[in-house]
Amino acid sequence: MTNIAVIGGGQIGEALVSGLVAANVNPLHIRVTNRTEARGQELHDRYGIVNMTDNAQAADEADVVFLCVKPKFIIEVLSEITPTLDNNSTHSVVVSMAAGISIAAMEESATAGLPVIRVMPNTPMLVGKGMSTVTPGRHINEDQLNKVKELLSTVGDVLEVAEYELDAVTAMSGSSPAYLFLVTEALIDAGVNLGLPRGTAKQLAVAAFEGAATMMKETGKEPSELRAGVSSPAGTTIAAIRELEESGIRGAFYRAAQACADRSEELGKQ
Numbered sequence: 001m002t003n004i005a006v007i008g009g010g011q012i013g014e015a016l017v018s019g020l021v022a023a024n025v026n027p028l029h030i031r032v033t034n035r036t037e038a039r040g041q042e043l044h045d046r047y048g049i050v051n052m053t054d055n056a057q058a059a060d061e062a063d064v065v066f067l068c069v070k071p072k073f074i075i076e077v078l079s080e081i082t083p084t085l086d087n088n089s090t091h092s093v094v095v096s097m098a099a100g101i102s103i104a105a106m107e108e109s110a111t112a113g114l115p116v117i118r119v120m121p122n123t124p125m126l127v128g129k130g131m132s133t134v135t136p137g138r139h140i141n142e143d144q145l146n147k148v149k150e151l152l153s154t155v156g157d158v159l160e161v162a163e164y165e166l167d168a169v170t171a172m173s174g175s176s177p178a179y180l181f182l183v184t185e186a187l188i189d190a191g192v193n194l195g196l197p198r199g200t201a202k203q204l205a206v207a208a209f210e211g212a213a214t215m216m217k218e219t220g221k222e223p224s225e226l227r228a229g230v231s232s233p234a235g236t237t238i239a240a241i242r243e244l245e246e247s248g249i250r251g252a253f254y255r256a257a258q259a260c261a262d263r264s265e266e267l268g269k270q
């Protein structure tokens with residue numbers, strides 16, 4: 001059984017743990033750390049994981065250490081656990097889930113030869129529908145990479161990408177669930193404005209977006225083709241689409257993705 005340490009049981013840490021446990025990974029083999037004891041207790045009560053506050057202790061004899069703290073804490077946490085990783089009998093793999101922090105920065109701050117993987121996850125992991133990209137560092141072997149891919153595939157899809165693509169990946173899948181939450185929120189308000197009760201508007205909007213996302217995934221058709229298919233000449237849908245286009249929805253997404261990628265790059269330089 002693989003011993004797993006999750007350093008930082010926040011949004012992403014919990015999403016990962018929740019998916020792993022749902023996929024029958026034994027929670028007694030998952031150690032989760034937080035600085036706040038109460039948060040760890042909450043995760044223990046919810047998932048049965050081993051709750052800790054000492055990062056080095058959590059990394060002791062761990063096969064895979066997931067770093068799920070904010071980017072500004074990654075190097076600090078890595079330094080904290082390096083002596084333990086050096087003493088471990090196995091070559092523990094360190095997996096950083098943080099935006100912006102490069103493989104080189106992590107490799108430089110640890111002992112030479114550290115096997116490190118950068119992952120860009122997203123929160124739908126919480127419901128087993130995550131999208132994670134993996135980028136192996138210089139000292140990762142195929143077995144280690146496959147092990148991490150296998151763990152991540154218990155919580156969603158996995159795709160290998162090059163490190164130079166990661167700022168764009170952050171804009172595309174790491175942050176994009178929030179774009180859809182915002183769009184859904186706006187559509188619900190629009191429904192309320194049309195006179196629907198909020199609960200009804202929410203049920204309709206969420207089910208429609210879920211169904212549309214499933215259609216895009218399962219049919220493999222281009223979104224443009226699916227949209228054309230439901231836009232009858234002079235019909236209701238094309239009237240709505242025209243408003244969205246005239247309101248600059250495409251430009252808004254180009255700018256949003258650029259802002260996200262720029263911020264990811266900036267975080268890496270700090």
Ligand SMILES: NC(=O)c1ccc[n+]([C@@H]2O[C@H](COP(=O)([O-])OP(=O)(O)OC[C@H]3O[C@@H](n4cnc5c(N)ncnc54)[C@H](OP(=O)(O)O)[C@@H]3O)[C@@H](O)[C@H]2O)c1
Binds near residue numbers: 039067121122
């Ligand atoms: N949220 C997303 O949608 C998303 C998407 C893609 C990537 N990411 C990446 O995932 C990482 C985590 O983001 P998040 O949104 O999950 O953040 P978060 O909710 O703030 O979680 C961070 C967790 O780390 C704990 N923590 C902080 N410092 C610690 C330390 N020194 N030792 C142990 N635990 C510590 C915090 O708890 P205490 O304060 O109690 O210690 C908190 O539970 C980030 O690097 C982010 O770039 C997030």
